[in-house]
Structure formats: C-alpha cells, structure tokens
Amino acid sequence: MTATVTEAAYPGYLECLAEADEYAAVEVATGLLEAGVPAERVLLDLVAPAQAEVGERWARNEWSVAQEHAATHISERVVAAVAAYANPRPTRGRIVVACMDGEWHALPARLVAEVLRLRGWQVTFLGASVPAAHLISYLHRYDADAVALACALPMRLPHAHRMIEACRRSDVPVVVGGRGFGDDGRWARVLGVPWAPSGPAAADLLADERALRAAPPAALDHLADDEYTSLVKRRGELIDSALADLRERVPGVRQYTAAQLDSTISDLGYIVDFLAAALYVDDESLFAEFVEWLVAILVSRGVPAGAVASTLDHYGQSLRDFPRAGRFLDRARTRVDAPAGAPGR
Template sequence: MTAAMAAADLGAAYSGYLAHLADADEYAATELAIGLLDAGVPAERVLLDLVAPAQTEVGERWARNEWSVAQEHAATHISEQVVAAVSGHVRPRPTGGRVVVACMDGEWHALPPRLVAEVLRLRGWQVTFLGASVPAAHLVSYLHRYDAHAVALACALPMRLPYAHRMIEACRRSDVPVVVGGRGFGADGRWARRLGVAWAPDAPSAADLIADERALRGVPPARLTHLADDEYASLVRRRGELIDSALADLRERVPSARAYTAAQLDATVSDLGHVVDFLAAAVYVDDSSLFAEFVQWLAEILGSRGVPAGAIALPLAHLAAVLRDFPRAGRALAQGGAALPGAAR
C-alpha cells in the first residue's frame, strides 16, 4: 500500500473511530483498527494517525464540557485496548537493546507513553513499559536489575516538573540516558532544556533520538541556579497554608462560596491546589509563562462549566498579597492574572 492510500484509509476511518469511542463500542473500534492493518496500513500509522489524534480529541471534548469524566475514561480505556490489539497483531522480533518507558511519579496519563513504547517496539527495540506513576526509587531499582539502553519518561502536566527533575537525575546516577516527552515539558520542549534533558516532540522523534546515543547524552546541563534562593522550597512548605488561606479569602469575598456543597468544596480545594502547584513549578523552572498558560487553560475549563474568570482572579490576587516577598512567584502571579479573559492589558 502506498503512503497516499494509507493516508486516505486513515482519513476515512478517523470519524468512524471517534464514533465508536463516543458509543463506548470497544469491539467496533478494535475491528476497525485491525481491519486497517489487514488492508496494509502500517501499524505505526494506525497508532499515530488514528489512535493518537482521536485521544487528543477526547481530551478536548472533556475540556469543552461536551463529555463527562466517565465518557473520557471509557474512551481512553477503549483506545488502550486498541493499542494492545495492534501490538498483538504485529509482533516484530527485537533487534535492539532494552528501552524502559514510564510515566513520572504522580503522572497518570499513560496512553501517550504507551504509544511511544509501541512505536519503539515496532522499530526493533526490546521495550519494557512500566505504566503510570512509577516511583523514582522503584524505577532506579529496575534499572539496576536490567541493563537498559535508555529510559523514556512522560509528563503531561507541568506542575510535575520538580518531581520529573528528581526522577531524571536518579536515572542519570544509574548511568542510563534519558529522553522525555509530553506536554508537561512545554510544546517546544523549553522546560526539558531548562532541566538539562533530551526532549522529543513525538514518538518517531523519540525513536530517532534513542537510536543516536551521542545526541541522547550530549545535552547542555540544567539551568537551575536560581533555586539557591529557597523560594521554591518555601512555597512547597507552605502549600497547605496557602490553599487554606486562599479558600478562607474566597469565602470572605464571595458569600455564596460559604454554601458550597461537599462536592463543590472539594473541587474548589482541588483547583486551589493546582494553582499553588503550578505556581511552584513556574518558580522551579523560573518561567512565568508556565503559570500564565495554566491560568488560561483553567479559565477555559471553568468557563465551559459556567464559572466566571473572577473566581480565579480572586485567589491570584490573594496569593500575590500573601507572597509579596516572593519576587519570582509575584511575577508569575502577575502574568497569570494578565492572562485571564477580560484582564487589562
């Protein structure tokens, strides 16, 4: 089958695959993918041009409040089963060394790194996929037991970057080169460069990088000298206090918040926790744009659920006042506030 024919088949199949996900029809989705393989479409293209973009659309439908969390979870499970079916249908014999693929500790978005693992397997590597949220100590123990050529680590949320850095350094102390990927490192990989680690924007790029050990190891060192000022560590120590004070301030300023149901209160505390965690991550990598991008995303998510931007502006203003002696946090909060819809430019 030519590349043009494969692209045409995938284009025609995409809407059908999305419909199967919407209907939670695992069998139809699997049959569609296997049918493409039988028609001569390469397995890598089925994974990257069908399953991957469909999963992106699933996430966007959740973000637009078109799909519930339950629908998103069901669709993700089906795509995981489809990936397993494709992997079982095409079983290339390994010709390369072992590559370990895992999610960062605390990172639960396992499908994207699973796709990377399968692409590596298709290209001849012996792949061990460790799945979601792998503790650093357990990963290092595994690396000591097995001789790995490289480790591929995924991170979808920038708030996990401090943990990612510790995990990367733990792998390096085991003398195993690391490549990272995922939205958590920035759309252009800028936070990976700040942490001094090789970054790949997609599965084929990760495969090419892992095949080039010189490029994998030849990355500039981390640029984190700013952490000497202890601002990040202070934010982490005060996390609970900052969440509690922001919640108290919100209740003081918005009387309706005092009547929140248990579910509404839990959601508010969770959102405030994310605000503090993303702020800490922005301070860790010394990049206010990280926090501004999060605020924009949060405003879109909450806006689709009928929550006004003011609900975010109040906690940001409160934190700015409480953290007035934290210059880098203050800059991030100011940039985040400016990113809100309707903010004065």
C-alpha cells in the same frame, strides 16, 4: 494512500469512542492493518489524534469524566490489539518507558512504547505514576540501554527532574517527551535532558547514543533564591488561606457540597503547584498558560473567570516577599479578562 485510508477511517473510529463501542473500535483498527496500513501509522494517525480529541471534548465540557475514561479504556484496548497484530520481535536493546510519579495520563507513553517496539527495541512499559525509587530499583535489577520518561502536565517538572537525575546517577541515559515539557521542549532544555516530540523522534534519538548523552547541563541557578522550596513548604497554608478568603467573600461557598468543596480545593492546589513549577524552571509563561487553560475549563462549567482572578490576587498578597512569584502572578492576572465574581460549581 496510507494517509488517505486512515483519514477516511477517523470519523467512524471517533464515533466508536463516543458510543463506547470497544469491539467496533478494534475492528476499525484491525481493518486498517489488514488493508496494509502499517501499525505505526494506525497508532499515530488514528489512535493518537482521536485521543487528543477526547481530551478536547472533556475540556469543552462536552464529555463527562466518565465518558473520557471510557474512551481512554477503549483506546488502550485498541493499542493492545494493534500491538498483538504486529507482534514484532526485538532486534535492539532494552528501553524502559514510564510516566512520572503522580502522572496518570499513561496512554501517550504507551503509544511511544509501542512505536519503539515496532522499531525493534525490547520495551518494558512500567505505566502510570512510577515512583522514582521504584524506577531506580527496577533499573538496578534489570539492565536498560535508556529510559524514556513521559510527562503530560508541567506541574510535574520538579518531580521529573528528580527522576531524571536519579536515572543518570545509575548511569542510564534519559529521553523525555510529553506536553509537560512544553510544545517545543523548552522546559526539557532547562532541565538539561534530551526531548523528543513524538514516538518516531524518540526512536531516532535512542538510536544515537552520542546525541542521547550530549544534553547541556541543567540551567537552574535561579533556584538559589529559595522561592520554589519556600513556596512548596507553604502549599497547605496557602490553600487553606485562599479557601478561607473565598468563604469570607462568597458566603455561598459555605453551602458547597463535599464534591464542590473537593473540586475547589483541588483547583486552589493546582494554582500553587503550577506556580511552583514555573518558579522551578523560571518561566512565567508556564503559569500564565495554565491560568488561561484553567479559566477556560472553569468558565465552560459555569464558574466565572473572576473567581480565578480573586484567587490570584489573594496569593499575590500572601506572597509579597516572593519577587519572582509576584511577577508570575501579575502576568497571569492580566490574562484574566472578566471582573471578579462569585465562584460556582
């Protein structure tokens, strides 16, 4: 019955997001609560899938960044309204929930924080992009039974590992979640940290201290080849050379507006960052999947897939002395079907 009621409300709620109607969206959510739908189900069956659809519409270039931001703001207001309506009292210890440094997608972590709160935990939500030093300083000042760290983008995995290890040095167990660790948590296993696929799963894991502390050690022996560290040191050089290569091959790049140039530089940097993360966890699929996603995003915005292919070729030539990186670039290159062409914005 609960699922049916929530499913019936979903189209109207999504329309509220599309119309940027904050008050109507809140009314949909509170109406479900008043009808007896548990707060957790409103969060997980209404807000979460609607926000996922918002991201898909941006990716398909159906919604602008401004529309996506407006919808996300409304979703945050709805989560706050649901939390205020439920207003649970803590019966368990303190959990600190935070996003990785540089990670600005805070809503999924907020949803997990509210599920934990509904399950009786005293939750401190630190929000988006929390620097590791600030998190550790907070843990030293306030006792916490555990930390839940969220990561939406795999390129943040090296940062995530540093934050995980810093928490452990403070003797605070960690659970992680988010698509940045892989849909099946495979990169969490490489980093040697427990992973939860959802808010309820995180709540169950946090309630089992033995399981929380029983993760196997990180499997990072491959970092001995120093490719990851060397690539990170060369990041600026690689981006500059790739941009110069684009200007040489495609004279139109020289007439880019400031906004077009910024977008191009960002894309070149993302390619390096995702390659570095793939080297860190030694998984070529991480980089290949990113390249497929990037191509789809750029093609939807009028940029030919060949522009990415040419950049991968350039990076491959620049990294001839990096065997693992070369293999990853070759694997990703095979997933780009279109012939090389001029980039555009």
